[in-house]
Amino acid sequence: MHNRFQHILVSILILISLVSCKGLQKETIVYKNDFEGSNLSGIIDGKIEDYNGSKVIGRYSQNGFLLKLDSLPVHNMVQISFDLYIHDTWDGNTVKPEGPDIWIMNIDGWSAVYSTFANGLCTNCSQAFPVLQPSQVNGGFVFFNNKPNSNAIKTDLPGACKLKDSKGGTSMYKILRTFEHTESTLDIGCYAQLEDSDMANKNCNESWSVDNMMVKVIEFR
Numbered sequence: 001m002h003n004r005f006q007h008i009l010v011s012i013l014i015l016i017s018l019v020s021c022k023g024l025q026k027e028t029i030v031y032k033n034d035f036e037g038s039n040l041s042g043i044i045d046g047k048i049e050d051y052n053g054s055k056v057i058g059r060y061s062q063n064g065f066l067l068k069l070d071s072l073p074v075h076n077m078v079q080i081s082f083d084l085y086i087h088d089t090w091d092g093n094t095v096k097p098e099g100p101d102i103w104i105m106n107i108d109g110w111s112a113v114y115s116t117f118a119n120g121l122c123t124n125c126s127q128a129f130p131v132l133q134p135s136q137v138n139g140g141f142v143f144f145n146n147k148p149n150s151n152a153i154k155t156d157l158p159g160a161c162k163l164k165d166s167k168g169g170t171s172m173y174k175i176l177r178t179f180e181h182t183e184s185t186l187d188i189g190c191y192a193q194l195e196d197s198d199m200a201n202k203n204c205n206e207s208w209s210v211d212n213m214m215v216k217v218i219e220f221r
Contacts, residue, residue, distance in 0.1 A: 028073055
């Protein structure tokens with residue numbers, strides 16, 4: 001009886017082990033950069049600037065950068081995370097000539113983020129973020145209306161140029177996107193489409209930067 005009980009117990013433990021193993025995942029960090037070493041390897045149109053005692057990739061206004069990764073290990077999904085700084089006077093969903101002010105992330109050519117941000121002096125504006133994509137109505141885009149700085153991690157940072165002496169001149173957001181992916185290469189493009197009536201000072205009025213970027217690949221086994 002004792003041996004039979006041991007046999008049943010071992011069988012149960014094996015079954016539990018098999019069930020718990022099903023769906024195991026392996027995460028591998030394939031890119032990690034806080035930019036403190038000014039490392040721009042694999043980045044097209046990259047540039048480094050000091051902001052608030054740290055190094056960031058940026059600042060950018062209308063343009064941006066492209067991170068190209070290759071030789072990725074076998075995987076089923078990718079997770080991208082980083083800090084996004086929205087500097088100075090973004091006007092969110094406001095119409096031209098002041099807005100809309102749109103931040104964009106493309107992954108292998110498809111749109112992962114296409115959202116507006118409102119910051120700084122634009123207290124009566126609205127922004128789409130954290131809604132990541134606009135609706136399409138009659139062939140045009142309609143952005144969701146959220147309050148300025150919605151889902152921001154920090155809203156009390158100094159500006160970078162126009163509002164550099166103002167607390168609240170920059171807001172920080174955490175961008176996190178996880179998606180299916182199996183290719184051995186990965187392109188991550190970060191850009192903006194910004195409108196400003198003061199074109200001569202546009203780069204000072206509205207800009208953005210990125211810090212603490214990490215890319216993981218996830219394999220389900």
